[in-house]
Each structure stands twice: as C-alpha cells, then as structure tokens.
Amino acid sequence: MITARVKKQLSPGPNGSDVKLEIDLQTRQGITALYGAAGSGKTMVLEAIAGFLTPDEGRILLEDSILFDAASGVNLPPQRRRCGWIPQECSLFPHMTLQENLAFAVTCLTSPRLPRLERHRRVKETLQRFGLKDAAGKRPHEVPREVRQRCSFARAVICMPRVVLLDEPAQRLDPPLKTEFYQLLRQIQKDFRIPVLLATRDPEVCFELAEDLLVLHEGRVLQRGIPRAVFDQPATVEVARILGTFNLLPATITALDPVLKTSRLRVSDFDLMGPYFPGRLRGDNVTLCIRPDELTAMPREGKPGPNQLAAQLVRFTERLSIVRLEFTGNITVELARAEFERYRHNKDWLIHFPPQYLRAL
Amino acid sequence: MKVDWFPLWLSLRVAALSTILTSAIGLWLVYLLTNREVRGRRVLEAIVTFPLLLPPTVLGYYLLVLLGQASPLGKFYEWVFGHPLLFTWQAAIVAAFIHSTPIFVKFARVPLENVSPIYQKAARALGASEWRIFWRISLPLVGRSLLAAVMIAFARSLGDFGMTIMIAGNVPHHTQTLSVAVYEAVEKGNGVLARILVLVISAIALAASYAAARLEPKRAAG
Numbered sequence: 228m229i230t231a232r233v234k235k236q237l238s239p240g241p242n243g244s245d246v247k248l249e250i251d252l253q254t255r256q257g258i259t260a261l262y263g264a265a266g267s268g269k270t271m272v273l274e275a276i277a278g279f280l281t282p283d284e285g286r287i288l289l290e291d292s293i294l295f296d297a298a299s300g301v302n303l304p305p306q307r308r309r310c311g312w313i314p315q316e317c318s319l320f321p322h323m324t325l326q327e328n329l330a331f332a333v334t335c336l337t338s339p340r341l342p343r344l345e346r347h348r349r350v351k352e353t354l355q356r357f358g359l360k361d362a363a364g365k366r367p368h369e370v371p372r373e374v375r376q377r378c379s380f381a382r383a384v385i386c387m388p389r390v391v392l393l394d395e396p397a398q399r400l401d402p403p404l405k406t407e408f409y410q411l412l413r414q415i416q417k418d419f420r421i422p423v424l425l426a427t428r429d430p431e432v433c434f435e436l437a438e439d440l441l442v443l444h445e446g447r448v449l450q451r452g453i454p455r456a457v458f459d460q461p462a463t464v465e466v467a468r469i470l471g472t473f474n475l476l477p478a479t480i481t482a483l484d485p486v487l488k489t490s491r492l493r494v495s496d497f498d499l500m501g502p503y504f505p506g507r508l509r510g511d512n513v514t515l516c517i518r519p520d521e522l523t524a525m526p527r528e529g530k531p532g533p534n535q536l537a538a539q540l541v542r543f544t545e546r547l548s549i550v551r552l553e554f555t556g557n558i559t560v561e562l563a564r565a566e567f568e569r570y571r572h573n574k575d576w577l578i579h580f581p582p583q584y585l586r587a588l
Numbered sequence: 589m590k591v592d593w594f595p596l597w598l599s600l601r602v603a604a605l606s607t608i609l610t611s612a613i614g615l616w617l618v619y620l621l622t623n624r625e626v627r628g629r630r631v632l633e634a635i636v637t638f639p640l641l642l643p644p645t646v647l648g649y650y651l652l653v654l655l656g657q658a659s660p661l662g663k664f665y666e667w668v669f670g671h672p673l674l675f676t677w678q679a680a681i682v683a684a685f686i687h688s689t690p691i692f693v694k695f696a697r698v699p700l701e702n703v704s705p706i707y708q709k710a711a712r713a714l715g716a717s718e719w720r721i722f723w724r725i726s727l728p729l730v731g732r733s734l735l736a737a738v739m740i741a742f743a744r745s746l747g748d749f750g751m752t753i754m755i756a757g758n759v760p761h762h763t764q765t766l767s768v769a770v771y772e773a774v775e776k777g778n779g780v781l782a783r784i785l786v787l788v789i790s791a792i793a794l795a796a797s798y799a800a801a802r803l804e805p806k807r808a809a810g
Contacts, residue, residue, distance in 0.1 A: 277709075277713055278712075278713075279709055279712075304712070305709070305712040305713050306712055306713075306715045306716065306717065307715075308713075309715070310713055311713065312709065312710065312713035314706055314709070314710070316704075316706055318706045318707060318709070318710035319710075320707055320710075320711075320725055320729075321707075321729070322728045322729055322731075331711075331714070331716070331724065332714045335711070335714045335715035335716045335720070336715060337715060382714070383713075386714060386715065
C-alpha cells in the first residue's frame with residue numbers, strides 16, 4: 228500500500244503556466260488507476276514514488292517503510308525503493324536480448340544476492356510463465372509490441388517489487404492486444420499479489436482493471452472511489468469534464484419537493500423534472516449532468532412531452548454497436564445502431580431526460 | 589634519399605599507448621561528468637577543458653615543473669622505474685595523453701548524454717548501481733560513437749608538438765616523434781623529408797578521422 232502526501236512546484240511549462248503537484252493519495256491492494264488528462268500529473272506521481280522526482284515537501288510511504296520524508300531528509304534512491312517501473316515507451320535495453328534483459332534485472336538483486344543457478348532458474352521460469360521462451364534470444368526491436376510489453380512486465384516483476392508502477396500501459400496497443408494485456412495484468416496481480424498503480428487516460432482501462440480509481444487534475448486528486456461509482460456520480464463539474472462522458476447543462480433549481488422527492492429545473496428556456504437534490508436550495512444555479520447513454524432520442528412527432536426537448540441533429544458518429552448523435556444545444560445522445568438506422572435521415576428529434584438520471588453538480 | 593622511419597614508429601607507439609591511457613582515464617572522467625550524483629562536476633569540466641585553452645608550451649612548462657626530478661611525482665616515477673621521466677619517450681606519452689584526453693572526453697560525452705534517460709531510469713528501478721548502469725547500459729548503447737572518440741583521440745595523440753618537445757625533447761632515435769621530426773627537417777632545410785613526413789602524418793590522421801566519421805551512427809533524414 229502506498230501513502231503519499233507530497234508537494235512539488237516545477238518550473239513553468241512552455242505556455243508559462245505553473246506546473247504544480249499537490250498529491251494526497253492512498254492506494255489499496257490490487258489495481259489502482261490514476262485517471263487524468265495529459266498533463267494532469269499522472270506521470271509525475273509515478274516518478275515521485277519511483278524516486279525519479281524529488282518532491283519539495285511531504286512524505287511517501289510504501290507499506291511500512293519511508294521512501295521519502297522531506298522533514299527528516301529521507302530520500303531513498305530509486306535502486307532501494309523496489310518499485311517495478313514500466314514507462315509509456317519501451318524501456319527494454321535495446322542491446323540485450325529479452326533473456327538478457329531479465330538476467331540483468333535478476334543480477335541487480337542484492338538483498339539477498341541470488342546464487343548463479345537460482346538466477347538462471349528464475350529467468351527460465353519467468354520466460355516460460357510470460358510466454359517468452361521462443362523470443363528469448365531476440366532483441367526488443369525484433370519482436371512485436373505485445374511481446375515487448377510482456378517482457379517489460381516480466382522484467383519488472385522478476386525482482387518481486389513491492390509495487391508495480393505502470394504509465395499508460397495500453398495506450399499504444401491495438402484493440403485485440405488490449406484484451407490480451409488486460410488478462411496479463413489481471414494474471415500478474417493474481418499470481419504475484421503485487422499492488423499495481425497505473426496511470427491512464429482511458430476509461431476502458433479503469434473499468435477493465437481498476438478496483439480503485441483516483442481522478443487527477445492539475446496535480447491534485449479530485450475524487451476517488453470504485454470506477455463504476457466515480458463514473459456514475461462525479462463529485463464536481465471538473466471531475467465530470469475530466470471523465471469526458473457527460474452532457475453538462477447549466478440550470479437553475481426552480482422548485483424542490485422533499486415529500487415527493489422531486490425537483491424542477493430551468494435549463495435555458497425549458498423545464499425539467501428531476502429527483503430531489505438534498506442540500507440544494509430553490510434558486511441555486513447548478514450544472515446538470517447526464518451521460519449520453521442515459522438520454523433517449525426519438526423522431527419528433529407533435530409537441531414535446533414532459534422532460535422532452537426538441538432539438539435538431541447536427542452530426543452523428545457511428546461506432547461498433549452505438550451511434551453518437553450530436554444535437555443543437557451541445558447535447559449528445561448515444562443510441563443503439565439498429566434503433567438509429569430506422570431514423571437515419573430524420574433531422575428533428577425529441578430528447579427525453581429521464582428524471583432519475585439527472586445529477587446536479 | 590633514405591628516410592629514417594623511426595619517428596613514425598615512435599609516434600605510432602606513443603599514440604597507441606596514450607590512446608589506451610586516454611580511453612581508460614577519459615572514460616572514468618566521462619562517467620564522473622555524466623553522473624548527476626557527482627558533486628563538483630562543473631569544476632571537473634573546467635579542469636578537463638583547461639588544456640584545450642592553454643598554449644602547448646605553457647602546458648609543457650607545467651609538466652616540466654610537475655614531473656621534474658625535484659617534484660614528488662618525478663621522484664615517485666624515478667623510484668618505481670629507476671630513471672627520470674623527463675626527456676624519455678615515455679614523457680611523450682604523457683604529452684600525447686594531455687593533448688588528446690580533453691578531445692576524447694568532449695567526443696565521448698555527447699553521445700552518452702544523449703542516451704534516452706528511460707533506460708537509465710529503468711535500470712535504476714531494477715536496483716542497478718550507477719557504475720553498473722554506465723558499463724552495462726550506457727556504454728554499450730553508444731559503442732560506435734565511443735570507438736569514434738577513440739579514433740579521434742589516437743589521431744590527436746599523433747599530432748602533439750609543443751608539449752612533446754618541451755618534456756621529451758628532440759633526441760633522434762630516442763624521443764623524436766613524427767611532428768618533432770617534421771620541425772627538424774624544415775629547420776635543416778630538408779624539404780623532401782619534411783614533405784614525406786607531413787604526407788604520412790596527414791594520411792594517418794585523415795584515415796582515423798574517416799574511420800571516426802564512419803563509426804558515428806547515421807542520423808535519420810529530416
């Protein structure tokens with residue numbers, strides 16, 4: 228388990244903006260995802276834990292040992308932190324074969340230093356376990372990307388690190404290889420029982436792998452929880468924007484009924500019925516938040532009914548099984564492909580806002 | 589006309605031994621200069637660059653004082669080898685070493701600093717010491733560029749004149765290197781000999797320079 232509470236002020240970036248890291252995080256056993264846009268500080272967090280970035284203040288604990296403590300001047304070098312570090316780019320040593328890469332890692336183990344035979348056995352066993360036996364004598368540039376990735380994992384875990392730090396692991400993988408990668412990571416977690424902290428900007432990775440999710444923005448953790456809960460109920464407008472999967476509409480609460488557990492909201496020039504929002508008052512300006520797949524759309528026939536909004540289709544994007552429809556008023560709806568096919572040429576639509584899915588942020 | 593080839597053989601011997609010395613000590617200096625953990629790197633960098641900026645005669649004077657029979661270093665050398673260092677062919681090695689090491693360090697350092705830090709970070713995370721990273725990761729990754737630096741150091745070792753004449757002298761068949769022999773041939777008005785020696789030393793330097801250029805890794809176009 229990692230506990231980190233650190234601050235780091237970096238020199239201004241190319242656009243003159245301040246780059247600041249102000250992290251307070253705790254990971255659990257299993258896989259924890261650090262989710263955030265590019266430049267949110269994910270890589271810096273991993274580098275601070277691995278020992279490649281020295282924070283200005285704070286403390287980093289791994290299990291019960293102190294990796295960094297500004298107050299007492301403790302700053303363990305990366306060599307003594309025992310963190311498996313897998314960066315975005317391939318970090319396998321290009322002049323060594325895959326087997327030599329693993330052997331290098333094993334010979335770096337100094338506490339305890341393994342006898343030669345044991346080192347050899349461990350390399351052979353790891354090659355076998357990660358399906359690298361056939362490619363063992365090849366150099367990294369001679370094998371496909373997925374083999375390189377397997378070898379990166381193998382090299383990171385062969386020394387039995389206390390945590391594996393993964394930076395954007397599935398970013399450059401083709402879709403079929405992503406599935407293989409997910410299985411591999413789950414298997415590693417199961418076999419080696421090493422906690423994993425992975426940085427990603429892919430919601431799919433969070434859902435597939437993470438048991439715990441930390442949403443990062445401008446060097447700060449904005450929300451944490453299990454991925455489903457975070458994606459269902461973002462804590463703030465900022466988080467909803469970062470997650471990037473929501474319609475965000477400015478609204479005013481015009482009525483609240485705690486008895487019937489309902490509310491009424493004014494969104495530009497139409498009214499919506501919503502659930503009761505505890506802690507909110509009449510007249511509050513809020514941001515309504517609803518996912519595109521929670522909205523429904525149908526061709527316009529007659530006047531809009533309750534919680535329905537008339538809108539014109541601006542454009543649509545076809546995906547594998549869904550179609551993403553973009554309407555006037557910046558509203559996005561996702562429909563099943565078969566449903567959309569029937570009304571493909573329709574321009575005027577009615578969008579239905581189910582009250583139970585409306586969130587006020 | 590009979591050409592005395594002794595200066596050529598002596599120069600090649602001196603250059604070869606000096607290059608070995610330069611490669612060993614130069615690599616250590618490069619390690620210190622490229623290792624961020626080493627304190628006083630700027631001072632060391634200034635010391636390594638210093639010989640490039642001084643006139644060879646000034647450097648020669650420093651060496652005369654530093655290695656003379658009255659100096660602790662000179663006494664130590666005499667105690668180990670049984671004869672003084674100055675005005676022997678071995679002194680020419682010291683001159684060639686001082687002449688070539690700064691150039692070797694400059695040439696070897698750039699490719700080492702350009703090695704992607706990702707490999708060094710990965711090795712550190714695996715627990716490798718800085719020295720081990722230098723030998724097992726960084727050096728093999730710049731092998732060709734390093735060999736190019738060795739070739740340049742060799743060519744440079746052949747060419748010292750000022751320091752060599754001041755600390756090794758100009759004793760025919762003992763300490764007379766090729767560059768010193770050229771000087772003597774010109775001074776005595778032996779133009780043919782001077783031209784032959786100049787051509788020979790130029791050919792060797794050009795060959796070493798060409799080899800170094802071939803060894804440099806090709807850069808991608810665009």
